[in-house]
Each structure stands twice: as structure tokens, then as C-alpha cells.
Amino acid sequence: MKKVLYIVFYYPPIGGSGVHRGVKFTRYLPEFNWDSVVLTPDPKLIKQPKDYSLLNEVSPEQKIHHFFTLDARWLFKIFWGLKLPQVVNWLNYHIFKPDADILALPFLRFKISQLIKKYKIDLIFISGPPFSLMLNVLWLKKKYPLPVIVDFRDDWSMGQSRLDNPPPESFRKYEVNLEHQVLSKADKVIVANEAIKNNFLSLHPDLSAEHFVVITNGYDEKDFQKVFPPRETEKDKLQIVYIGSLYGRRQPGIVWQVLIDLVEQRKINPDKISIHLYGPNYRSFVFNGFENNKILEKMVNLHPYLPHSQVPRVMSQADVLWLFIGSGPKSDAISTGKIFEYMRSGKPIWAVINPQGIAADILKSSGLAFIADNENPDEIASSLVNLYKNWQEGKLTVQPNWDYIHSFERRRLTKKLAEVFEQTLTNVNNNNFYTSHQSLNGQS
Template sequence: MNRRQRKVLVVTYYFPPSGGAGVQRPLKFVRYLREFGWEPVVLTARDADYPAFDESLLQEVPAGVKVYRSRILEPYRLYRRFTGRRMDEATDIATLTRDEAAARNFKERLAEFVRAAFFVPDARIAWLFFAVPLGLKILRAEKIDAIFSTAPPYTTNLIGLFLHRFSGVPWVADFRDSWIGWLSAPQWRPRLARALELWMEESVLRYSSRVLAVSHGVKEDLLSRHPHLRDDRWIVLPNGYDRQDFQGVQPKPLDRRITITYTGSLYGNRNPEFLLQALERLLERDKRLGKKLLIRFVGRVGEPILRRIGQSPARDLIEHIPYVPHRESLSYLLASDYALLIIDDAPVNRGILTGKLFEYIGSGIPILALAPEGDAAELIRKYRLGYVVPPKDANKIEEVLTEILRRGRPCQSGVSGVLAEQARSRFERRNLTAELAKILDSVTKEGE
């Protein structure tokens, strides 16, 4: 008699038609879990105010996978109207990008205070009141064997916590980012709000059957606030790339210039300021630089950064392609000589292993990383994937760009060698999903 295929409830805010980086990890797990003995059932939000939409990703959800969408209340429409921002402005850019004038604006400062004081842990907290009742119904109706929740938003892991505590079903809490004080969270909160948030964070870490982090840096940042919870439940399961995403993607026409491409969002502290300074210095020395070099940004860019680029003497070296569907962004990436990674030099960012890095690894294109010492720099050096330059050192960036121009267009076969192939195998989404399936196996065996 065949054993019933086990089921896992995947609780995720980001799910197609959501676009952007946050959707990739849960979507790829859902795509491949069946191959390893687990049937995914998804609990997500209905009509959510996503920062980006990509309808094409709906095609990646396997046929027959049940997707439940609960009601959600989000305040961002009111926020945009109150502060006078465009109604179509992405929520992450709206809340994390403020120039000096906006920072002094009373409405902006009041909105930021409300966010910090009342929306704990984040602006999706009201989703919990709809998702938990629906989740409990799903657990019973679908005979769920395990729960997997992934954050941010951190409300998602609170939903996992309540479902686990009410049902006793084993629960895996996943952290794509750390929590308190991280880039995507308010840097300041009133004392009571911060105490509540710290209690929420501690509760999630205390009661989860396993705690997954995408990097050692994320893991250690969480544990720095809760060292008493360091035990064998913690597992680093990195982000990755999907080999299937590249199949059938036709590169855009190759530019005659050496092309360095960044795919993704740029806003807040994730800023190309020192790259611009390096380009301006190079342009002073070589007026023909515009015929040799192209920097291409593909994705959403905050208005302060766009203004800075527009005012720069090096603006003709830069091309901005607004947000495009995922496969089209890959076609721009594959038409590049180098893939650009930008990580701001702040202590909290040194543990970042962004999903973009692994997509660059999957492309096989050499990486130019403007990154501090930390997990990303270590990985790039370990597998010999490209250059690592301090992100706020315009002189070093200028030196590396000069070296790139001197060496000319790299081999079109991209990064090769044993180490690079090891990296592509290690971080392939199907292989990472196999690791997740083993984790789910272990937590369900403990509950038997």
C-alpha cells in the first residue's frame, strides 16, 4: 500500500502574480517540492499591494497545487494619499526612499512615526487576523503534515507561529532577511513598540521546530538578540537560482561597448553613488569612455537616484530599463559582460546573500561586486566568480573599471572552472528544495 504523500502548508505573502526578488524563494520551493515527496499547499494574500507584479510567474506554479488567498488590509494606499506620493509608487521604494526634502516634510515624518509605533512588526499585521482562521481550516481540510512560513514580511512568521501553537503541526520558520533593525524594518521604534517587536521575534525563534536563515550573517544577527536560543534547530539554507529560468531565454542584442548590468531595485542605501563618482573620474581622463563602457540598470530605481544620475556628467554611460518581467530581465543579464552587485557598507548588511547574487552565479557571467567584507564577498572569492570592491571606495572602483576596460571583453563562455561549476550545482533551486524536503522529513518524524 502506497504511503500518502505528505503535505506542507507554505505561508508566504509574496506569491504570483507578485514580482520582484521576494517571490522567487517560496515559488521555487513550491515548484520542486513534489519531486521530493511533499505536496505544497499555499496560503497567501488576496489582492495584495505588491511592490511589483509579474503575471508570467503564474505559469511556474505546478498544475493542481492548491493556492488559498485570504483577505488582507494594507495601509499603503492611505499612506500614498496622505503624503502626496503617486498611487502607483511601489511600497518598498515609497517607505525606504526619502530625499532630504521629504525627510523634513511633516506628513512624511508623521507617517514614519505611525509606521514605527503602530505597525508592529510591519504594515501587513492585519493580515494575521484573516490568514490564521483560514490557515486553521486548511490544516484540517488538507490534513497538513508541516508548516513552512517565510519572512519578510515578518507577519508571515507570526501567522506560522499561531498556526503551530493552535494545531501542534511542526513548523519551519524561514528568514530571507533578519528582523529588528534590518534594512526592510524601521530603524527606530518607541520603547513599547520595540519591546513588543522583540517579544514577537523571540517567540518565533523559541517555538519554531526549525529556524532557516539564508546566510550565516542573518542567523548570527538574529541570535545576537537571543543568544539563549542557540541550538541545533538552526540551519542555513541559502538562496539560489533556477536553471530552468535560463532555458529558452534569448539574450538582447550585444552592445558594442563593454556592458555591466545590474538587475533589481535600487533605493535607499542601496545606491550607486560611489560608482557614479568613479565613472565621472574616468570620464575626465577619457572623453571617449562613452564609446567603450555601458552601465545598465534593469529594474525599479528610486527618484533621488534617478535625479543624481540625470545630473551626472557620466549620465550618457548609464541606461535605465524600468521594471520588466523576470525572463526579460534575464535576457538583459545574458547580454552583459559583467553582472553588477551593490551591497551598502553597513554592519547589518555584511550578512546579506541576496537572491540576485545566485542568479548571477547561474548566468555564468563574471560578477563585479561593490560589497563590504562579509558573506557575499567571501562567497565570490571562494568560487572565483569575479571582482569584489569596497562599495564606498571610488578610487578602488575606478581602478577595477580601468582594469576591466584594459582587459577588454571577457570570454563569452563566462565564468568557468571546477569552483564555478561547484557553485552552480550547490545553489541550484532544485538541489536546495531537496534540502528543504529533508528538513521537513526530520520535523515530521520528531512529531510522530
């Protein structure tokens, strides 16, 4: 079996949406003749929610090594508590470049060198964010004759956080240049959706489209094998479920206003609709501007972070799954990982998103989506009333396009990743042989 060193910041028992891609890749790579060695930070040092149920998805044979890091988020928490976000911004844009996890690099590189030697690594695979991990590409290509592939789960310099909180121009130029170096030095670049690829190509036109491979997020069929009974509560209500975090531009104020208006117009009955949000969400953010609204208090319920093992049950017992992506620059490039598990559930999906974006493109072929423009209150209201009336009349049914949905199964996606590994390894080995041969001829 060939060996890949997989450098990833978020891995069990760390929880959250960014973890699942790495867990599923490492779970299925051995089926395609690749044995992965995971290098990830010591979870005790990371200020991230933990989901110990995810450890059940990691093979007992999986090799996992940890590196030491200094997580600046503990420091940031102090400044946020003191209501000094400007200090956090200054540190991020002047000290921690490209991000706060740059502090891990010395410790990480020491472990990389150890593991390459110990396991006779054939290929290195680096996943981000955080994007400071990507800087290892430049170091690795100077130090080792190994292929290096990078995986972008999100956009980097054109990502949501950068666009919503623009950095100083000097930082912007520095980061774009750094991004270009990483992209050009990597032997292959994998991205989680087509929009990320297009953003990279528009910003770095000297790179070729063939340098990039799109491997989306997906769902694991094993997570959906259990059959769950119908829910025992709220049987007389239309139950709408949102799973995940609301943060940044994902503040659903436009949806809350629509709900209030529809109730006041008597187009929906607040006693017949129940909305449940599962995730590490802050009430003050979720209901910003609507904190004491009696209508929302009756209809909307916040729940804590849901262990991933329980997600299929909650989805199966919902009437409708809610997808919300806030409006703003480059919102068309956001797809979110939950979209694929939503589709596999076979439930109707109420998607309040950019109708021209990548998420809408993915959903349109599923046979499940009720899409509403995230900037158009009338569309949001119309789609919700449509769902509500169909439910009242017993006609809330969908026709899932299972052939299409199954194309996002994690095993299939991992097979594609293994094929990229094989092709890249062959290309790099051939190039190294050619370079070595040319060098020998030049010396003779």
C-alpha cells in the first residue's frame, strides 16, 4: 500500500462541519490502496467544540500523530470578552499572517520530517483552512522530492471572512502573493466546488484549469442505513430543521421578518409551524434585532451542538430541512457541507440562498429543493407559504433524483481522490527521473 501523509487541522475528536471531509477520506482511502498517516494538532490545545462520537468513524488501524500548537483563539477570547475586537483584527492582519495558526508551523514541520522518514511517505496531502498549513508546500518542495497536493475546503483570499472584514491593502497584496506561490508550487490543487476553482483562476490567470480538480463534499451511506421511527412530538406541526452554525453573514434576520409578517397577515398559523436550530449558536446573534419577539419565541427553538451520529435521526424526523446562506460578495461560491446530507435524507429542502450560486446549482438536480432568493423577502415568503399549504393538504412530497444524489457518496469521492493521488505520483516520479537523467547526462 502506498502511504500519504495527511496534514489536517480539524480531525476527531474536534467537531464541526470541517471535520467530516478528512474523516471520510481517511476511512475509505485504504480501499483504493492508500494508507493514510494523519498529522493533526493535539485536540486538548485547540479551542474548538469536541464531538467524541466522531471517533467511532475513525478506523482503529488509523495512524494519527499530533503536533503541539499555540492556539491564539484563547487569547482572542479575552479580547472579545473585553469588547476589543479591533485588537483581534490588528493581531490577525499584522502579526498572525496569513492566520493565527501560523504559530503551529515550527512544531508541525518537526513532526513532518519525523513522519516522512518513519513511514517512507509517498505523497503529502494538506487540507485547509487554516491556510497557514498551506505554507508547508513551499518548505516541502524545497526539502523533499515528494508530490504535494493541497485541498481547499473554502476560498482563501476571496473567502467570506476576507470579503466581509476587508484587510489592509498591504495584507491583501501579501496574501494574494502567498496564495499564488502555494497554488503554483503544489503539484495538484483540489477544491470543494467549482466556484472556488473559478475564483482562483480569475485571480491567478497564469495557472491552468487542469491544475485544479473539483472534489465536492458528500455524505456517507453508512450514516443513513438505520431506519428511524417517526417523531413522537409535534405531530400536528410543520417541523422545519436547520443543522449547523449561524455566524458572520448567516444571520437570518430577513427570514425572521418574513415569519413575523406572514403570521400577522394570517397566512401561516404560529401554532402549526415549529423551527428547530441545532448547533453551537448564540441566541444574541441568531435573534439580533428580534430578541424579544413573541412570535419567534413561540415558533423558533435553539438546541446545542448535535453529535454527528444523531444528525441522520433528526433529519429523518423533520418535515423540511432549512438551508440558509446569507447574501453578500461571492455568496455564489458557498455550498456548505450539510447540503449533501440534506439531499441524502430525501426530505424537502427549503433553500434560502443565492439562486445563481453553486449551492443552487447542486440542489436544482436533486428533486428536493424549494429555492428562495436570500435577498428577496417576497420569494422567501412565497416559498414558505407553499411548503405550509402543501403540508396542510398532505401534499408535501418530493421526488428525489437518487442517481444524482448517490454521485456524492463519500466512497465514490474518495475513489476520485485516490485516482488524483496515483496520477500525481506518477507524474512527479517521471519528472524526477527525467531531471535526474538530464543531470547525469550533463555531468558525463
